[in-house]
Amino acid sequence: MSVQAGHVVSLTVNGSPATRTVESRLLLSDFLRHELGLTGTHVGCEHGVCGACTVLLDGEAVRSCLLFAVQADGHAVETVEGLAAGGELHPIQAAFHETHALQCGFCTPGFLMTLVPYLREHPAPTEQEIREALSGNLCRCTGYKNIVDAVALAARRGAAAGRHGAEAAPARRGGSGASRRGAA
Amino acid sequence: MTARWLGERVPRLEDTKLLTGRALFTDDVDLPGMLHAAFLRSDDAHGVLRSVDVEAARRRPGVVAVWTAADLGEYWKPGPALVPPPPIAGLVFNSATQVPLAREKVRHVGEPLALVVAVSRYVAEDALDDIVVDVEPLPAVTDLEAALAPGAPLVHEALGGNVAARARQSKGDYAAARGRAHKVIARRFRYDRGAAAAIENRGVVAAWDAKTEELTVWDTTQAPIPIRNGLAAMLGLGESQVRVVAPFIGGGFGPKIMMFYPEEVLIPWAAMRLGRPVKWIEDRQENFYATTQERLQIHDAELAVAKDGTILGVKDRFLFDTGAYDPYGLTIPINSQCTLLGPYAVPNYDSEFTAVFTNRPIVTPVRGAGRQHGVFVMERLLDLAAKELGMDRVAIRRRNFLPPDAFPHDHEILFQDFAPLTYDSGDYGPAMDRAVDAIGYERFLREEQPALRRAGRHVGLGIVSYIEGTGIGPYEGARVTIEPSGSVRVATGVGTQGQGHFTTFAQLVSDVLGMDPSKVQVITGDTREFGWGTGTFASRGAVVAGNAVHEAAIRVRKKVLKLASEVLGVDAGELFLECGSVHVKGAPERSLRLGDLARKANPLRGGVAPGTEPGLEATAYFGPERGNAANGVHAMIVEVDRETCEVRIRRYVVVHDCGTVINPTVVEGQVQGGVAMGIGNAFYEQLVWDENGQLMNASFMDYLLPTALDVPAVEMRHTVTPSPLNPLGAKGVGEAGAIPAAAAFAQAVEDALEGEIEVLEIPLSPNRLFDLLGSRSRP
């Protein structure tokens, strides 16, 4: 029970290949943070509700706390560290800065990674659509208003045509923003 | 000095690190040889702890150590009482503080029983399953009134009862006032528990360096300096041997200033014992009962009013759930007691609270810290009085506002800082005017609401006033240093959890030293950088630390001018600072870069005049004599779906006065975020316990935080009455948004339902609203 067999996981993360031998039960979030040192991906609830750990798997926003590292074998993962390639902020990051869309910043990487594919699929969302897209990510500091403003600003500037990060990956569907309120 | 940056919307300097994933949070600390800890926690809320058998856990491969209370020896001690009882006559105070690991008894679900350290968190958690615990269950204390009845089970047998504290504060003669009253409004109010629910859970990483004999601790705390001092004392080390770093913190909201959590006591100790770094990171489920919480209070309150709506007096008797231990003393109920008075003239007041031990997790301040209860009770009483008197809601508030010439106003009772509750400044009428205007109060009541009602819609308005006592002492400090590079370093002791201190403190320095804020590097929360101070609480960062930063910058400026006047051979009065240089008035080409001046201030050869301090550096402290009174008005319009009981907030207006505003963008962000938390408290968030003290919704699936769909954009207006208690004129803002939201929400829902129900409890929820409506419609 305690010592588990190792599995080889090979994947690309932010465009670079990585191979590690891990236990089958290792979460993708822990793999990224502790095996690869990519600590920009944050863990807030470990049950798929808060969205802080959102990363892209083959271009699609996923909760890395709900995936095992072995499930990412052979796939392309993108994290917040890959967004500002070349040292220049991604348009969505820049919009967050300009509109004061982050306070403690802990949830922010998850919001950014939710928005990258969302804006690619929805280049001109309405405010209500933005709020729906954001409703799968929890923020305790900002009260969301400035995040909504940031998304609108990024959309106006055409963040979908963003030069960085996720553009190479195929987009399947936008975001993980389905409201969880339905069942509540 | 020109105020070029004060009041400017400077974009935050700390953002880039946070946006790119380069900011260091506690769980990001990774050290060679690091071990991982997990805690076994009690499943029982109350019971006799017969045994904790850890032998099997110790044998598990990968496990390095397992400890129970019995293994801690002399190190096992109850935690410190953080806030001593205030000097109130007749006060009863029974102190019972949390323990590192339970011994003999368990007193709440989640209380730690054993600590496992292993090669990974996964293995440590495996080993928790190997531990066999024998608890003989005892009846749980969960109901505040039953807890006080004779024969009730006792949380702490040695105290002989469940009373944690009782304190009465009064002024005037309430009984006489009641006798003169035209109406007396009496109700029971209830305000229940929620979780602070910062998205980052707590965590502690500790490393002992046996060669330098230094302990380094990374801790998600709002109070790194007191943690360092306490750890040094507990571990028998000098304070200079302990470095506590509060790196970027993923939201605080109060519970992260609790001291000392069992994990904070044990992880550094384990690291020293094992000679290896140890990390413990709380998971979300632990956070629901191992992190402190707040809010259950039950008030039996009454308001005596004259026929014209003038407040003659208020009487309040309330119960306060302090949980299983009371390390934070009476801060919360005293805040409730004081904040109830609001912006009003209350000539006669009689308030007594009883703090009650229960078998629930420990209660310490959460954003607002008892203030919302006071506001809720007073504002609800005024609403009910207005209804009984046939008065307008706004009119009854205006009738009772303290006039602008009433300041400083002494309320004749003690505040949480043990100073008399004295309002420093304020002007409440204009704040109300602006709120009435912004929400369109008159038009809504006369035209919009009747039209909506005719169309079958249930739309209502809420408008309430509040005072927030902020910016209390004792003190904070800061050191400002001009470096040879020309950039400026500011080190201060307060930690930061997203309030924008890196930017607002830089703005304060920029104006004084004539430079761009981007050249000012602010360091917070590292005891090696600055070792004096208390922490970030009570909306005091900008007020107390801000003024210290400002004063330190002024002292550096004096040094700059003195040295520059010597170097340039002109009188200091002929100099000015701009763009990182000192210039001579009228001859701007004669200038010195501040970096060059800093180098000159630290010469390698030659003599310096007696009494000269090297470098361009100064340290200053600021301690206000007492807290100041921020104030504001919240107004909202809600629509209630009579069938589903869903409530939608259509508009939300905040008029806020926090004195001098350093950065409006940051202030508005604090208010918007506070309102979101207030809305959560009002309608979504409730920790639900069963009668056995079991928490029944310990996940974000069942405990609902407001989402982007639930929180409206707040329409914000500022009014400014500077505080005379500090040179900047600042008042605090961190908690303001959260405090009056529930009172406004309750009034608005009641109004939407045309008085069909009275809202006397918070939180509401669609379910609860449905029950309240249902009970009315039954025959």
Added chain:
Amino acid sequence: MIVQGEYTFPGTREAIWELLLDPAVIARTMPGTEEMVRVAPDRYEGRMRVGVGAITAAEFTVSVQLADVVPPERYTMQIDGRGRFGFTRGTAQVRLAADGAGTVMRFEADLQVGGKIAAVGQRLLDSVSKLMTRQGLESLSKEVNRRLASADPGSRSPNPGPLP
């Protein structure tokens, strides 16, 4: 948590009584029971595996102490189950009454649930307990029918005679 109800079995009280207290039958019919042993005339011990929401297979060690046993009329069970995901404990009362050719069982359990299973499974506990109760009763009923089908017709007397 209160779990209560009644169920009508074919067969006499004595036959039902015997089945209800047979550890092998309990193990077969009570959902999630992996092992059940009668360690003393009035005491059972065993293991159960139960899924509640996000907790998919919580294992409990269970002990049941009988009290107030009046065959074939009534008995009380002190139930104590504990495991890594929390605990269940409480009392259950079972009463049997003759009803024509059959037997009506009335039961009422007052159970305390604690730990993780209460904390994250609360909203499902009620439906899970109802489901388990129904499944248990239906399996027991099948067991009764099976036994009746293979048993001596003499034992199917509608009148079990006076109580012992």
